[in-house]
Amino acid sequence: MKYSLAKDKPGKTYGPYQLSVTKKQSESYYSSLGSKNFNSLPPLIYVTLALTKLINETGIISKDLETIHAGQEVTWEKPMKSGESIVAQGTLKSNNIRKDIRFAKIVVIYTKGSVQIGTSTTSIIIKEKND
Amino acid sequence: MIETIYKEGDKLVSIKRKITQDLINCYANVSGDHNPIHINKEYAKSTEFGARIAHGMLNLGIVSEMLQESFQEDWKFEGQIKTKFTAPVYSGEVISTYGTIISVQPSTLIPSITEIQCSIGCKKENGSIVIEGSALLKVRT
Numbered sequence: 001m002k003y004s005l006a007k008d009k010p011g012k013t014y015g016p017y018q019l020s021v022t023k024k025q026s027e028s029y030y031s032s033l034g035s036k037n038f039n040s041l042p043p044l045i046y047v048t049l050a051l052t053k054l055i056n057e058t059g060i061i062s063k064d065l066e067t068i069h070a071g072q073e074v075t076w077e078k079p080m081k082s083g084e085s086i087v088a089q090g091t092l093k094s095n096n097i098r099k100d101i102r103f104a105k106i107v108v109i110y111t112k113g114s115v116q117i118g119t120s121t122t123s124i125i126i127k128e129k130n131d
Numbered sequence: 132m133i134e135t136i137y138k139e140g141d142k143l144v145s146i147k148r149k150i151t152q153d154l155i156n157c158y159a160n161v162s163g164d165h166n167p168i169h170i171n172k173e174y175a176k177s178t179e180f181g182a183r184i185a186h187g188m189l190n191l192g193i194v195s196e197m198l199q200e201s202f203q204e205d206w207k208f209e210g211q212i213k214t215k216f217t218a219p220v221y222s223g224e225v226i227s228t229y230g231t232i233i234s235v236q237p238s239t240l241i242p243s244i245t246e247i248q249c250s251i252g253c254k255k256e257n258g259s260i261v262i263e264g265s266a267l268l269k270v271r272t
């Protein structure tokens with residue numbers, strides 16, 4: 001089964017995704033890291049949520065694929081608070097195959113209202129198990 | 132030079148943590164990332180990794196926690212992380228984060244902001260590096 005990223009070209013956009021994190025979700029996130037520090041909202045939580053939505057839209061997680069998260073860049077320009085509504089919009093920056101392995105890079109821009117508050121760049125490596 | 136409490140060469144607060152399968156399952160539920168390579172023992176056996184591995188973002192979350200512990204409120208306002216995931220972390224392995232302040236300089240654009248550049252990473256008990264990269268913190272003084 002072909003996943004959508006296999007045919008997507010650079011410039012293809014994903015989302016927009018509406019993201020909001022409650023205080024309880026933030027605490028669950030910290031717990032899932034094994035942390036007991038629940039005092040603040042890390043910018044990474046929004047990247048995590050956007051990444052999951054990207055994974056679902058691009059179809060890159062399945063038993064026919066070995067998908068590896070190879071790298072992550074995150075930049076934020078404003079603090080993020082619980083309950084804020086943030087919009088994430090992804091764009092495929094590169095998508096190449098070398099020796100039957102796909103290398104893709106997706107950039108996500110995060111905005112609050114009309115203000116950009118951050119970006120993330122996710123590098124993914126995909127190997128198809130059953131061709 | 133703007134005065135800050137941060138100095139070149141300072142080590143960041145290291146965090147050591149065992150990445151249990153319970154933690155990986157919990158992270159899968161919170162993030163919604165149910166890639167079978169993280170949670171399905173039989174599937175993971177069939178991959179080149181041979182066993183279940185932690186999400187890269189779980190490990191990076193612990194690196195971010197180190198930055199937060201080290202810089203407290205200063206960490207939240209403006210910053211940047213650039214990392215590569217260089218090796219898998221298997222269920223049950225123990226990882227430790229590490230980081231060092233490389234430079235402390237006033238921003239060339241906004242002098243009231245101090246830019247703090249750090250090398251950051253995460254390694255296993257056997258010394259193999261699982262995350263390596265850099266962080267840039269912008270502190271208002």
